[in-house]
Amino acid sequence: MTKQERAVRTRHALLRSAAAAFDQRGYAAATLSLISNGAGVSPGALHFHFENKAAIAAAVELEAADTLCMVATHVYMRQGSALQALxxxxHALARAFTTDVVVRAGFQLGREAAYVSSLDLHKDWERYVHRLLARAAEQNTLQPGLSHRQMAAMVVAATVGFEVLGQGEREWVSAHSLTGFWRLILPSLATPEALCELDPTGGRLGVMSRS
Amino acid sequence: MTKQERAVRTRHALLRSAAAAFDQRGYAAATLSLISNGAGVSPGALHFHFENKAAIAAAVELEAADTLCMVATHVYMRQGSALQALxxxxHALARAFTTDVVVRAGFQLGREAAYVSSLDLHKDWERYVHRLLARAAEQNTLQPGLSHRQMAAMVVAATVGFEVLGQGEREWVSAHSLTGFWRLILPSLATPEALCELDPTGGRLGVMSRS
Structure with missing residues (x-):
């Protein structure tokens, strides 16, 4: 392994260790020694990569934002129907939240008063929801006469709620929970014709990721 | 003012000062000296009332829970229709959240990894939503064929989302936001007959509080 490969690997281990500490203990209680110990590296190695705790937290948030962006782009590009993509x-974000501690820590950091976040993952998600609903309107799949702004606010609020509640109880971010939500809410959003074609279960994702 | 009245007043000032510190800086950064200074009392007076920071946080949470319980009970007892009460x-909780720093701090503390909460305000809210939907079912005002569990999960997730997003941007917990939400969602929950009678604006609350 070259020196550069080792450095990349150490940085990655530090990010995951920091994310686990932020996720479980919160920003304030996640000490630098906890983070370096968790990554199995010396405090010196930590300081080689990151100036301080805020710099590690910013890197964790950035990686979480990158993951969310990749997940969203992947779904967005494959789906014809904007409502189906939504x-x-x-579902794909809920899976990322469940399986990836960096994603969980990214959201957790955004909610902590003790840490001034440089990003806003909720704002990114809100913009994405607005974009998809605008596209759904172009596709004539939205119920006429309803405010797109109110639709977007409802979807954003509910999904943020699932994520926050999921931090404590994973059942909230299960496929089952989200399927129940979409089953209930899609008839309020979609035209009857569009509704017949929509799958609320996230089932097509499984096919997509195997393809 | 008797000694006892002074003690009650000091305790109240400490709770509000602590709530403001938790709300703005988070649990970890809210030091005891910040809290006693904010209340205009000596560190000794603080220690007379509270053993440590965790004890103050627990008292803030308890007061927030009491306020929410009072607000909910007040609405619950006045309304005949369970869906209207919901x-x-x-709306009443959103107003309490906007105007009362103790309520905001109560929710903020529940979300902080740095503080192990003794209460669960979201769980209380979830139980209340379940109770109201069960009552709405008895009143035959719910759409038949839908899962009450899924309805409750959607309402809880969305309202928790409004509250979390409202911590950053107050517009999310405005009457306008909540009215938009209920206008969109009530047609999915209520029978057409029940829907005609429902007011999504929280407008009847104003009448109630003036009565």
């Missing part, structure tokens, strides 16, 4: 993205 | 309670 439901599928929420 | 919408009205969400």
């Amino acid at each position: 439901a599928d993205t929420s | 919408a009205d309670t969400s």
Whole structure:
């Protein structure tokens, strides 16, 4: 392994260790020695990569934002129907939240008063929801006469709620929970014709990721 | 003012000062000296009332829970329609959240990894939503064929989302936001007959509080 490969690997281990500490203990209680110990590296190695705790937290947030962006782009590019893409993205993000501690820590950091976040993952998600609903309107799949702004606010609020509640109880971010949500809410958003074609279960994602 | 009245007043000032510190800086950064200074009392007076920071945080949470319980009970007892009570309670809680720093701090503390909460305000809210939907079912005002569990999960997730997003941007917990939410969602929950009678704006609350 070259020196550069070792450095990349150490940085990655530090980010995951920091994310685990932020996720479980919060920003304030996640000490630098906890983080370096968790990554199995010396305090010196930590300081070689990151100036201080805020710099590690910013890197964790950035990696979480990158992951969310990749997940969303992946779904967005594959789906013809914007409403289907919206439901599928929420399922894919819930999976990322469940399986990736960096994603969880990214959201947790955004909610902590002790840490001034440089990003806003909720704002990114809000913009994405607005974009998909605008596209759904172009596709004539939205119920006429309803405010797109109110639709977007409802979807954003509910999905943020699932994520916050999921931090304590994972059942909230299960495929089952999200399927129940979309099953209930899609008839309020979609035209009857569009509704017949929509799958609220995130089931097509499984096919997508195997393809 | 008797000694006892002074003690009650000091305790109240300490709770509000602590709530403001938790709300603005988070649990870890809210030092005891910040809290006693904010209340205009000596560190000794603080220690007379509270053993440590965790004890103050627990008292803030308890007061927030009491306020929420009072708000919910007030609406619950006045309303005949359970669905109307559900919408009205969400409006009343949003007002409490906007105007009362102790309520905001109560929710903020529940979300902080740095503080192990003794209460669960979200769980209380979830139980209340379940109770109201069960009552709405008895009143035959719910759409038949839908899962009450899924309805409750959607309402809880969305309202928790409004509250979390409202911590950053107050517009999320405005009457306008909540009205938009209920206007969109009530047609999915209520029978057409019940829907005609429902007011999504929280407007009846104003009448109630003036009466």
